[in-house]
Amino acid sequence: MYVTVRVEVEKCSGCKLCIVSCPDPNVLAFIPEAKHVVVNEHRCKGCGLCATVCPEEALTVSGN
Amino acid sequence: MSTKIITPVAEFAELLPQEYKDLVARGPHGGRRSVRDLGTFKEIVDEHPHCAGCGVALAVRLLAAALPSPADTLIVGTPGCSFFSLVQTALNYSNTAFGNQNAVAAGLKRMLAIRFPQVHKDVVVVAGDGGIADIGLDMTLHSWFRREKITTVMLDNEVYANTGGQESGMSRLGRVLNMAPRGKLFPKIPVFELAKVSGCVYGARVTVAGPYRLGRVVRNAVLLARELGPTYVQVYAPCPTNMKFPPDQTLKAAKEAEKDHYSFEEFMSTEAAEYLARLKTAPEEREEAPEPAKP
Numbered sequence: 001m002y003v004t005v006r007v008e009v010e011k012c013s014g015c016k017l018c019i020v021s022c023p024d025p026n027v028l029a030f031i032p033e034a035k036h037v038v039v040n041e042h043r044c045k046g047c048g049l050c051a052t053v054c055p056e057e058a059l060t061v062s063g064n
Numbered sequence: 065m066s067t068k069i070i071t072p073v074a075e076f077a078e079l080l081p082q083e084y085k086d087l088v089a090r091g092p093h094g095g096r097r098s099v100r101d102l103g104t105f106k107e108i109v110d111e112h113p114h115c116a117g118c119g120v121a122l123a124v125r126l127l128a129a130a131l132p133s134p135a136d137t138l139i140v141g142t143p144g145c146s147f148f149s150l151v152q153t154a155l156n157y158s159n160t161a162f163g164n165q166n167a168v169a170a171g172l173k174r175m176l177a178i179r180f181p182q183v184h185k186d187v188v189v190v191a192g193d194g195g196i197a198d199i200g201l202d203m204t205l206h207s208w209f210r211r212e213k214i215t216t217v218m219l220d221n222e223v224y225a226n227t228g229g230q231e232s233g234m235s236r237l238g239r240v241l242n243m244a245p246r247g248k249l250f251p252k253i254p255v256f257e258l259a260k261v262s263g264c265v266y267g268a269r270v271t272v273a274g275p276y277r278l279g280r281v282v283r284n285a286v287l288l289a290r291e292l293g294p295t296y297v298q299v300y301a302p303c304p305t306n307m308k309f310p311p312d313q314t315l316k317a318a319k320e321a322e323k324d325h326y327s328f329e330e331f332m333s334t335e336a337a338e339y340l341a342r343l344k345t346a347p348e349e350r351e352e353a354p355e356p357a358k359p
Binding site: 013016019020021022023025026028029030034036037043045046049051052053061064 | 099100103104106107108109110111112114115116117118119121122125126137152217247275304309311312313314315316
């Protein structure tokens, strides 16, 4: 099973800290209309950096 | 590489891979982008092979987003970890023999200044600590002595990570690595201090833990290199694979380094300070992406 990050959109405040702390491109994208981020699970390497910076604890890495 | 050059003719548009279509439709060219806009455009086109939690890959992402005019920027790199993701950025990229990056960049900058006299073509050197501080130190210092108008960015992971963990000149004193079992025997090479006395008009030392600050200093460095002279940015990018910490601790390691030996430091000449103050009052004057030159 691949390790990947998942976002709980109800908790996400749209601060984009996860996007500027992710080393991989185009994994996390911001949806301006909905004001939350979405994850491209096929691109995620599961390092968990985004989960450590999220102030709302909206991101969890599967497998942990 | 403006959007006009990369846009395919209508007949071919359907045949191209999705990455190329994304590059044209959602690439970094045209319009002003910054680190704050990350996640709304594609700064790196395709996947890169960096390890999970790589500090260098994060630094390259932030740097690619912070450039003032990506369509008119040429990145010059050298072998090492950094070029894995640099070749995937939507920017003009040139690789060089190990250590020659500043000499090649100086030549390219002079050539571009003759070929495109109406347009600012930014030449940015992005290389690791091995390329700049060890093998390329003489080329780097001489480009600064000659006051070449290029920006040098060092992605300092304090190890030769690409080849299995040999000590580099920028490794810390006493650091034990895969292929340095007795620990590093001498302290870090003070490249930042050398930049101060070698003619750089602007220099900054940052870590990947401050993404917006990294974006700001890279933008300052590129804009000052257009007008005044060489600039230098040193970025601390921790390596989880060789420093043996879990990949989700990269930013924590960078923050700890910020309190210790990698505190934020910035220096600039008097002219550079005046220029930046002028930019602040009239930001649109210089930061606009210039019109592409007619061939």
